[in-house]
Amino acid sequence: MRILSALTAVALLGLAGCGDGDAPAAPAAAPGVTGGVTVFAAASLTESFDRIGEDFEAAYPGTKVTFSYAGSSQLATQINEGAPADVFAAASPATMKTVTDAGNGDGTPVTFVRNQLVIAVPEGNPKGVTGLADLTRSGVKVALCAEQVPCGAAAKKALDAAGVQLTPVTLEQDVKQALSKVKLGEVDAALVYRTDAKAAASDVDGIEFPESAGAVNDYPMVVLEDAPNKAAAQAFVAYVRSDEGMAVLTAAGFQAPR
Structure with a gap:
């Protein structure tokens, strides 16, 4: 292969x-x-x-x-x-x-x-993130996928459903790039697919949040x-x-x- x-x-x-x-x-x-x-x-x-x-x-x-x-x-x-x-x-x-x-x-x-979104955070969740609202706290740096990318479109839909407005520190061109920012310690959280968080379970924790149920990607x-x-x-x-x-x-x- x-x-x-x-x-x-x-x-x-x-x-x-x-x-x-x-x-x-x-x-x-x-x-x-x-x-x-x-x-x-x-x-x-x-x-x-x-x-x-x-x-x-x-x-x-x-x-x-x-x-x-x-x-x-x-x-x-x-x-x-x-x-x-x-x-x-x-x-x-x-x-x-x-x-x-x-x-x-x-x-x-x-x-x-x-596939469904989760909040990826460094292992141990040092910022204590439990939901989307926590991503707007002062000092919490967030990575998102760019809106034209499917994971970015899903993230926007979930954030809109939760009434949460945040300014990410970076917009990435695919979900692996967003996840890598968490793994490298460059951000405190990223919205990624559940599967990607699971694949990187040795480095990150995946935090489930209810609004993701309305932003599932086929x-x-x-x-x-x-x-x-x-x-x-x-x-x-x-x-x-x-x-x-x-x-x-x-x-x-x-x-x-x-």
Whole structure:
């Protein structure tokens, strides 16, 4: 499995490596599914898709999965500008719509998981944050995702629902960047997805808050119209939605779609 940053994905498509994790039982491999498959995916999917990519390669010998992780809006722009990719997995329907409206989706996107926000704080919660209102206290530095990014749009919705107005010290382009500010001690809190806080549990605590229930993000996925390897792309989408793929995602804290 290969993992590329969003900014270097096109230049580095020739590099390869492979995962060494043990794969669970998977759907029977379809004939003709081989070769490379390039997946552009929301940054919040990183840990889960890394594992699913390893399992997919084991289930389909002869395939290689390349992941490009970044903010969904950044990835959508790259796709619409012609970046070669087979699958797009976004963190919001609105971001996916920018790709399908441009005619770059092959068929109707499918919602495969949902995700919910938490307040990420340094381990031990030194500022004693218990809810959104605490983020406005003097001396509490907060990181948010930029509003055009799905995690930022969800954060705005939750803050509006709570009647909380705050000025973040930084606006980040994807949820991993917002979380990294907490891990590095540059901020006291950040609004991130539950799955990201769980993945970083050795460094941060995730504080649940009630307003997040009204700002849950659906994650849609689609095979791209100009996918270089549509057979492998369709197989990957099917694998993500299989019992094996969903077990990985739900273990990471994602919710099943409604």
